[in-house]
Amino acid sequence: xxxxxxxxxxxxxxxxxxxxxxxxxxxxxxxxxxxxxxxxxxxxxxxxxxxxxxxxxxxxxxxxxxxxxxxxxxxxxxxxxxxxxxxxxxxxxxxxxxxxxxxxxxxxxxxxxxxxxxxxxxxxxxxxxxxxxxxxxxxxxxxxxxxxxxxxxxxxxxxxxxxxxxxxxxxxxxxxxxxxxxxxxxxxxxxxxxxxxxxxxxxxxxxxxxxxxxxxxxxxxxxxxxxxxxx
Numbered sequence: 001x002x003x004x005x006x007x008x009x010x011x012x013x014x015x016x017x018x019x020x021x022x023x024x025x026x027x028x029x030x031x032x033x034x035x036x037x038x039x040x041x042x043x044x045x046x047x048x049x050x051x052x053x054x055x056x057x058x059x060x061x062x063x064x065x066x067x068x069x070x071x072x073x074x075x076x077x078x079x080x081x082x083x084x085x086x087x088x089x090x091x092x093x094x095x096x097x098x099x100x101x102x103x104x105x106x107x108x109x110x111x112x113x114x115x116x117x118x119x120x121x122x123x124x125x126x127x128x129x130x131x132x133x134x135x136x137x138x139x140x141x142x143x144x145x146x147x148x149x150x151x152x153x154x155x156x157x158x159x160x161x162x163x164x165x166x167x168x169x170x171x172x173x174x175x176x177x178x179x180x181x182x183x184x185x186x187x188x189x190x191x192x193x194x195x196x197x198x199x200x201x202x203x204x205x206x207x208x209x210x211x212x213x214x215x216x217x218x219x220x221x222x223x224x225x226x227x228x229x230x231x
Contacts, residue, residue, distance in 0.1 A: 026058075027057055028054050028057040028058035028061055028064075029054075029061075031050050031051075031053050031054045031057065032050070032051065032054045032061060032063060032064050034050045035047045035048075035049075035050030035051045035054065035064070035067070036067075038050060039067070039071075044071065047067075047071075048068065048071060051064040051067050051068050051071075052064075052068070055068075060091055062088050062091050062092075062093045062096075065084050065085075065087050065088045065091070065093075065096075066084070066085065066088050066093060066095065066096055068081075068084045069081045069082070069083075069084030069085040069088065069096065069099075072084060073104075082100070082104070082106060085099060085100050085104075086100070086108070086109045089108055089109070089111075089115075089118065090109070090111050092115075094115070094117075097115065097117065097118055101117075101118065107120075107212075108211075110211050110212040110214060110216065111216070112176070112216065112217060113216070113217040113218075113219055114209075114211055114216050114217070114218060114219070115218075115219060115220040116135065116209070116218050116219070116220045116221045117220070118211070119209045119210070119211045119216060119218060120210060120211045120212065121209060121210040121211070122134060122135050122209050122218070123135070123174045123178075123206060123207060123208055123209045123218055124206075124207040125141065125143065125144055125147070125203075125205055125206050125207065126205035126207070127143045131207055132144075134174075134206075135221065140223060147203050148200070148203070148223075148225060149225060149227055151199045151200065151202060151203055152168070152196070152199055152225060152227050153227050154199070155195055155199055157191065157192065157195050158192070158195060158196070158199075158227060159227065166187075166226070166227075167186070167224055167225070167226045168184055168186065168187065168192075168196070168224070168225045168226070168227075169184070169185050169186040169222060169223075169224050169225075170182035170183070170184060170185070170196065170222065170223050170224075170225060171183045171185050171219070171220070171221070171222050172218075172219075172221045172222070172223060173217065173218065173219050174206060174208060174209060174217065174218045175208065175217045176208045176209075176214075176215035176216055176217045177208065177215075178206040178207055178208045179201055179206070180200040180201060180203050180206055181197050181200055181201060182196055182197065182200055184196050185222070
């Protein structure tokens, strides 16, 4: 599939900075911005050189990797373009994942930790001796939701917050060993974070997600939990 220049043009608008701000940026970002400018001037060879130079300073510069992926695909260098985009995905770039999966119909490469949208087989939990998907279209399995809220209700610390109508927004992690953890993204309390981790890790009978036939740690799924709703 040959891409148009539109997506990269959008990146130019989104990520380019004015020359007045360049002095406040690190060297890698300055080089990246120079590459964006050169691309906008249709100086493709020079732009590629700037993006590659950006990576010599910061090999994890996601925007430079993404742009090099798009440019290589545009020029017919599919293997190299896909390599750049797969690297982006491993660094957490969702635009690269979407392009690979939805526009190029390419499977996301296996990594030890992967976003829930990219995995082949989602995590499961055992319910009455049978495995059930934790994530169902547009929602979460009711049995999982019940176990999640039940274990959180057992905590006096969280129950006190629940009495105030506190909503917990959890970003879930399910390890390749089948252990649940979560970051409480709307609460800065270290005590609350430790308590939620302790409680979720005790939930039994979880089966890890799989990708390319191997167990993988899943991340990226966010779920709101208001304990008082389940009284």
